[in-house]
Amino acid sequence: MKVVERYILRRAFVVFAAALFWTLAIVWTTQVLTRIDFVTSSGQSALAFFELATLVLPSVIPVVIPFAVAIAVAQTLSMMNGDSELVVISAAGSSRLATIRPILLLAAGASMLSFVVDNGIDPFARQRARELVSTARADLLSTVVQEGSFRKIDEGLFVQIAERLPDGKLGGIFVADSREKNVDLVYYARDGAVIDMDAKNVLLMSDGVVHRKTVGASVSVIKFNSYAFDLSAFSSAASQIVLFAKDRTLGSLFNPDPNDPVYMKAPQQFRAELHRRLTEWVYPLVFALIALAVAGDARSHRQARIHPIVTALSFALIVRWLGFFVANEAQTAPAFAVAVYLVPIMASAISIWFILTLRSMELPVTWADNAAAFVRRIGDRIILVRHRLLGHPVPDVKGHS
Structure with a gap:
């Protein structure tokens, strides 16, 4: 590899790594915020909470990598063009391959990373995440004995424990059960305990009352000395782990078990997921070609109306949306399976045509004009609002007061 190629590769890789890191950091933060209820509703530890949030990243990385490549290539070539470095490289006798080779090398490495994450890491991360959620739901003992807060055991079933007594019993038990239509049951008990009875998890309540309310009838109150509330059904149901097509390894997608209940119910989803896995990893290469077609020409953005990053990302978003659409359909x-492969192939072919014919891929002029006009209108409105808030004379649209 020539010196100039190593230089371009190094600059593009730095931008790619930065874009990937900060995008994943933002995504991880949003996942942390959306999964706070995992701790509050199930009583799990902070370690399990952060583990679950981190296990989401392998699902996001293959989606983010192509856009990080597009940003890196467009930004690097745009800056080099602005500093006239591309012109100097061309004037020194170097062919366009000196610019294209390092970009394609970066994209190839990103594609390999995407393939490994999507097919080697993400399925196991998804399975582990389902195990964590299942364990949290099945661990009813740790859920129920949390003091001073309501715990949702099932849809329409809530339990609250006032305190844990020194002898291991539970004090101040409250159970609200509205699972049966038009019937509300509320249990109050002075104390109780979660015990194993006939191989079942049972909440045994002592010295309490049951309030029963039905539609159109008054509340009936029944006192009891002891009452056993069966929890085993919820524990066993919650502990079952169901793996869908997205949770399976590449090998199991190629050769699914014909007796698998999930596969028998939706075999087309397994085939669609296989097609998605076989094409997802090529998008970094596709987006690199798009960015090269947009910003690879030394003269391309002297006359450009929109920044190359905006143009490259706009085309990339269109292509990726089409990819998501056909993969979902x-x-x-089954007819859309061919389109899953056609979208990246056609996008690559169009980009290569622009590169080989020395043309610059740009957004339509009307789009550029409309975007510029929109930005100007926003700027004018900001100026008007600022002047009104400060009590200054309001300027007209041309900036005259």
Whole structure:
């Protein structure tokens, strides 16, 4: 590899790594915020909470990598063009391959990373995440004995424990059960305990009352000395782990078990997921070609109306949306399976045509004009609002007061 190629590769890789890191950091933060209820509703530890949030990242990385490549290539070539470095490289006798080779090398490495994460890490991360959620739901003992807060055991079933007594019993038990239609049951008990009875998890309540309320009838109150509330059904149901097509390894998608209940119910989803796995990893290469077609020409953005990053990301978003659309439709319509492969192939072919013919891929002029006009209108409105808030004379649209 020539010196200039190593230089371009190094600059593009730095931007790619930064874009990937900060995007994943933002995504991880949002996942942390959306999964706070995992701790509050199930009583799990902070370690399990952060583990679950981290296990989401392998699902996001293959989606983010292509856009990080597009940003890196467009930004690097745009800056080099602005500093006239691309012109100097061309004037020194170097061919366009000196610019294209390092970009394709970066994209190839990103594609390999995407393939490994999507097919080697993500399925196991998804399975582990389902195990964590299942364990949290099945661990009813740790859920129920949390003091001073309501715990949702099932849809329409809530339990609250006032305190844990020194002898291991539970004090101040409250159970609200509205699972049966038009019937509300409320249990109050002075104390109780979660015990194993006939191989079942049972909440045994002592010295309490049951309030029963039905539609159109008054509340009936029944006192009891002891009452056993069966929890085993919820524990066993919650502990079952169901793996869908997205949770399976590449090998199991190629050769699914014909007796698998999930596969028998939706075999087309397994085939659609296989097609998605076989094409997802090529998008970094596709987006690199798009960015090269947009910003690879030394003269391309002297006359450009929109920044190359905006143009490259706009085309990339269109292509990725088409990819998501056909992959989603392929889950129910087998005819869309061909389109899953055609989208990246056609996008690559169009980009290569622009590169080989020394043309610059740009957004339509009307789009650029409309975007510029929109930005100007926003700027004018900001100026008007600022002047009104400060009590200054309001300027007209041309900036005259």
